[in-house]
Amino acid sequence: MLNFDYSNKTRIVFGKGTETQVGSLVKPYAEKILLHYGGGSIKKSGLYDRVAASLRESGVSFVELGGVQPNPRLSLIHQGIELCRREGIGFILAVGGGSVIDSAKAIAMGVPYDGDVWDFFATGKPIETALPVATILTLPATGSEASDGTVVTNEEAQLKLPYGDVILRPVFSIMNPELYFTLPENQVANGVCDMMSHIMERYFTNTTHTDVTDGLCESVLRTIMSNARILKRDHTNYDAWAEIALAGTVAHNGLLGLGREEDWGCHNMEHELSAIYDVAHGAGLAVVTPAWMRHIYKEHLPIFVQFAVNVMGVGGGLRDLEAVALEGIRRLQAFFTEMGQPSTLAGLGIDSRHLAQMAYKATHWPDGSPKPLGGLKKLSEQDALAVYQLAL
Amino acid sequence: MLNFDYSNKTRIVFGKGTETQVGSLVKPYAEKILLHYGGGSIKKSGLYDRVAASLRESGVSFVELGGVQPNPRLSLIHQGIELCRREGIGFILAVGGGSVIDSAKAIAMGVPYDGDVWDFFATGKPIETALPVATILTLPATGSEASDGTVVTNEEAQLKLPYGDVILRPVFSIMNPELYFTLPENQVANGVCDMMSHIMERYFTNTTHTDVTDGLCESVLRTIMSNARILKRDHTNYDAWAEIALAGTVAHNGLLGLGREEDWGCHNMEHELSAIYDVAHGAGLAVVTPAWMRHIYKEHLPIFVQFAVNVMGVGGGLRDLEAVALEGIRRLQAFFTEMGQPSTLAGLGIDSRHLAQMAYKATHWPDGSPKPLGGLKKLSEQDALAVYQLAL
Numbered sequence: 001m002l003n004f005d006y007s008n009k010t011r012i013v014f015g016k017g018t019e020t021q022v023g024s025l026v027k028p029y030a031e032k033i034l035l036h037y038g039g040g041s042i043k044k045s046g047l048y049d050r051v052a053a054s055l056r057e058s059g060v061s062f063v064e065l066g067g068v069q070p071n072p073r074l075s076l077i078h079q080g081i082e083l084c085r086r087e088g089i090g091f092i093l094a095v096g097g098g099s100v101i102d103s104a105k106a107i108a109m110g111v112p113y114d115g116d117v118w119d120f121f122a123t124g125k126p127i128e129t130a131l132p133v134a135t136i137l138t139l140p141a142t143g144s145e146a147s148d149g150t151v152v153t154n155e156e157a158q159l160k161l162p163y164g165d166v167i168l169r170p171v172f173s174i175m176n177p178e179l180y181f182t183l184p185e186n187q188v189a190n191g192v193c194d195m196m197s198h199i200m201e202r203y204f205t206n207t208t209h210t211d212v213t214d215g216l217c218e219s220v221l222r223t224i225m226s227n228a229r230i231l232k233r234d235h236t237n238y239d240a241w242a243e244i245a246l247a248g249t250v251a252h253n254g255l256l257g258l259g260r261e262e263d264w265g266c267h268n269m270e271h272e273l274s275a276i277y278d279v280a281h282g283a284g285l286a287v288v289t290p291a292w293m294r295h296i297y298k299e300h301l302p303i304f305v306q307f308a309v310n311v312m313g314v315g316g317g318l319r320d321l322e323a324v325a326l327e328g329i330r331r332l333q334a335f336f337t338e339m340g341q342p343s344t345l346a347g348l349g350i351d352s353r354h355l356a357q358m359a360y361k362a363t364h365w366p367d368g369s370p371k372p373l374g375g376l377k378k379l380s381e382q383d384a385l386a387v388y389q390l391a392l
Numbered sequence: 393m394l395n396f397d398y399s400n401k402t403r404i405v406f407g408k409g410t411e412t413q414v415g416s417l418v419k420p421y422a423e424k425i426l427l428h429y430g431g432g433s434i435k436k437s438g439l440y441d442r443v444a445a446s447l448r449e450s451g452v453s454f455v456e457l458g459g460v461q462p463n464p465r466l467s468l469i470h471q472g473i474e475l476c477r478r479e480g481i482g483f484i485l486a487v488g489g490g491s492v493i494d495s496a497k498a499i500a501m502g503v504p505y506d507g508d509v510w511d512f513f514a515t516g517k518p519i520e521t522a523l524p525v526a527t528i529l530t531l532p533a534t535g536s537e538a539s540d541g542t543v544v545t546n547e548e549a550q551l552k553l554p555y556g557d558v559i560l561r562p563v564f565s566i567m568n569p570e571l572y573f574t575l576p577e578n579q580v581a582n583g584v585c586d587m588m589s590h591i592m593e594r595y596f597t598n599t600t601h602t603d604v605t606d607g608l609c610e611s612v613l614r615t616i617m618s619n620a621r622i623l624k625r626d627h628t629n630y631d632a633w634a635e636i637a638l639a640g641t642v643a644h645n646g647l648l649g650l651g652r653e654e655d656w657g658c659h660n661m662e663h664e665l666s667a668i669y670d671v672a673h674g675a676g677l678a679v680v681t682p683a684w685m686r687h688i689y690k691e692h693l694p695i696f697v698q699f700a701v702n703v704m705g706v707g708g709g710l711r712d713l714e715a716v717a718l719e720g721i722r723r724l725q726a727f728f729t730e731m732g733q734p735s736t737l738a739g740l741g742i743d744s745r746h747l748a749q750m751a752y753k754a755t756h757w758p759d760g761s762p763k764p765l766g767g768l769k770k771l772s773e774q775d776a777l778a779v780y781q782l783a784l
Contacts, residue, residue, distance in 0.1 A: 001634040003407025007564075008400065014651065015395025172399075209631035211619060212638045215611030223603045239601035242393040246604045246650065255647070258638065259406065 001209050001259035008253050010146040011172040014246070016238075018176050019136050022051055022093070023058030025172050029132055030091035034084055035062040036104045038069070038096045042138065045182060051095055051136065063087050068096060071153040071160060071274050071281070072103035074118055080107035081117065084131070094135045094170075097187075098142025098194075104133045105150035105168045121152055121161040122366045130165075135173040139183060140245040141191030141282065143198055143252025145173035153275060159366060160275035162267070175249070177241035185235070189339040190282025192228045195248040196221060197285045201264045202257040204303055204376045210260050217256050218310045220247050225335055232339065265374030266292050269384055272358035279348050286341035287348060290333040291391035296377045297325045303376070304328060345391045352392060359385035393601050393651035400645050402538040403564040406638070408630075410568045411528050414443055414485070415450030417564050421524055422483035426476055427454040428496045430461070430488045434530065437574060443487055443528065455479050460488060463545040463552060463666050463673070464495035466510055472499035473509065476523070486527045486562075489579075490534025490586075496525045497542035497560045513544055513553040514758045522557075527565040531575060532637040533583030533674065535590055535644020537565035545667060551758060552667035554659070567641070569633035577627070581731040582674025584620045587640040588613060589677045593656045594649035596695055596768045602652050609648050610702045612639050617727055624731065657766030658684050661776055664750035671740050678733035679740060682725040683783035688769045689717045695768070696720060737783045744784060751777035 042048040094104035108131040110117030137145045149164040203217040224247045230240040270284040297304040308314040308328025363381040365371045373379040434440040486496035500523040502509030529537045541556040595609040616639045622632040662676040689696040693713050700706040700720025755773045757763045765771040
């Protein structure tokens with residue numbers, strides 16, 4: 001186990017009807033806030049009205065900025081920063097999924113910063129401060145509700161880049177599983193793939209003696225799969241949604257990576273797909289992850305065998321370790337297929353045209369300097385290209 | 393899963409050499425602190441000198457109060473409260489195990505309170521504020537380094553009572569597994585029993601649909617047992633200590649109980665043993681827990697079968713559920729025995745003389761009003777007596 005320094009300030013208010021507490025939860029922080037949301041589904045569902053009523057009852061006024069799209073755009077973030085400055089706002093409430101929360105975090109970074117907020121994403125330089133952000137989560141997937149990260153798409157530059165700092169953890173997040181009953185089925189599948197990937201990016205590591213976090217990772221992965229299968233046949237099952245929602249938070253609140261070198265190769269290779277083709281992040285991960293596994297498993301057999309046995313339930317003899325590892329990978333891909341995900345880039349509508357460009361971008365910063373990729377295996381540009389090709 | 397509201401502010405600074413960071417970690421909070429510790433082992437080991445040097449380098453001065461005993465005494469807490477008031481101290485650094493940390497938390501509660509701090513323990517009434525507490529953990533066991541709880545012994549009244557509030561979570565805790573190499577073997581055994589009990593008090597619940605936390609509990613219990621066995625034969629194994637230390641924190645930081653009704657029957661019945669006989673908490677739990685299980689398992693077979701199979705590794709047929717459940721309990725007791733714990737009250741030097749008195753105290757507040765005991769089964773005074781008798 002490696003040394004670590006961990007804290008997570010996010011207060012999780014979880015369960016039925018909890019969104020009506022938002023006014024009293026915001027009030028100690030601010031009397032005027034930015035209410036940030038997506039395409040308007042929260043207005044159709046009535047959530048917007050309940051949130052607005054709760055804020056008003058607590059004497060909290062708000063300015064709104066809707067219109068966040070999946071793969072949240074830098075242009076809207078710039079608008080949000082201007083709006084907060086103009087209105088003298090110092091607190092952002094994100095009502096939505098990961099894209100809305102990530103957009104809110106980027107606005108929160110940008111408001112107190114003199115330059116362009118994109119500087120932080122393009123260079124990785126540290127932030128000194130950010131506005132407090134809180135969330136009402138409408139789609140369990142990205143874990144952004146308790147994570148220190150945000151991912152933003154610079155649509156002009158066709159760049160999608162992540163940024164992380166503990167300052168960015170939301171001060172509170174409200175999660176009511178009932179809000180997830182109306183989600184489209186493909187968003188469930190994408191969410192499940194994303195949260196499983198958050199765990200696998202931590203699980204596949206060269207760090208040894210990680211029993212506590214190995215066990216936690218394996219247990220949460222199994223729980224996600226079993227409850228995703230329930231949701232597949234019973235879309236409004238409260239209990240299964242509660243498990244998926246809690247699992248999605250635990251997957252990415254930092255706990256499962258304590259004392260471990262993490263990987264993040266698949267996430268970063270997927271970001272290159274999303275940046276050019278605007279595919280759903282979860283769908284992209286469902287394609288990239290098994291390809292990445294097939295590219296590297298022979299060099300790292302023990303952890304892939306452990307994954308096959310402890311997570312995917314591969315039983316029987318262990319004398320042919322390669323066969324066991326491959327069966328684990330095959331079962332993971334079969335699960336993604338069961339969820340309705342594509343298994344190839346072709347299934348995402350992507351051909352070989354931009355693979356070399358994506359492999360270059362996955363391994364270089366915007367200024368052309370080398371960017372490390374992966375942890376279990378440090379991936380070269382050639383490795384990234386090979387993974388994309390395996391996924392064709 | 394039940395609704396819940398959870399946050400844990402404690403920053404965990406974990407790993408080799410981390411105690412030398414204490415000065416820079418304290419400095420943002422205070423320039424003058426109370427340094428609280430136990431019987432002086434930290435002076436013999438050299439830890440005291442390293443802590444004092446780090447504080448001095450950061451310009452933090454300190455007043456000391458040593459002498460905390462296991463089952464921390466109210467009388468010393470009163471001294472600490474007076475000392476902080478007299479010296480104008482607003483921050484407490486506990487360097488020690490759970491007793492030192494619990495003593496520090498009680499002092500932190502008492503300093504800003506007009507009456508006797510014991511009022512909170514005797515009545516359960518809410519605190520409004522407390523001084524910030526930080527810790528350097530020298531014995532992984534109680535989880536107090538990231539918990540919201542404290543347990544104090546009023547030696548005059550022969551009462552040992554717990555108190556909990558999120559305000560009491562330490563602001564940071566430093567954990568260096570190397571510090572645990574010199575612990576006596578019985579303290580390892582006691583620590584392991586205590587942390588396992590913290591998980592089992594959450595695991596055994598009537599709440600249904602708790603897959604995420606069930607899986608986390610089971611996984612951490614298995615990890616504790618496997619690494620405790622390593623320590624039994626290799627007392628200075630850094631990796632095993634790191635697993636045990638992290639597991640002890642996760643066991644009691646609140647995560648494993650999210651959305652579950654908790655039990656705490658065994659802890660409270662053990663407190664009655666400690667209050668009268670001053671036995672080690674972990675040893676008391678090792679005796680009380682299997683007795684409690686044997687008293688109630690027939691009424692709650694499914695969770696005891698799940699425990700037997702998923703935690704204790706009982707395999708084979710499941711058609712005789714009682715036999716499976718009993719085998720799980722037998723294996724737990726065998727593990728405690730392997731750790732060197734007694735399996736009966738007689739082994740703790742306790743006879744039947746005070747059983748009725750303990751059963752009464754476990755089910756009544758000091759003022760004589762009824763106090764609830766247990767969760768999975770609500771235990772009456774007669775139940776508590778039966779558990780003690782089963783443990784004789």
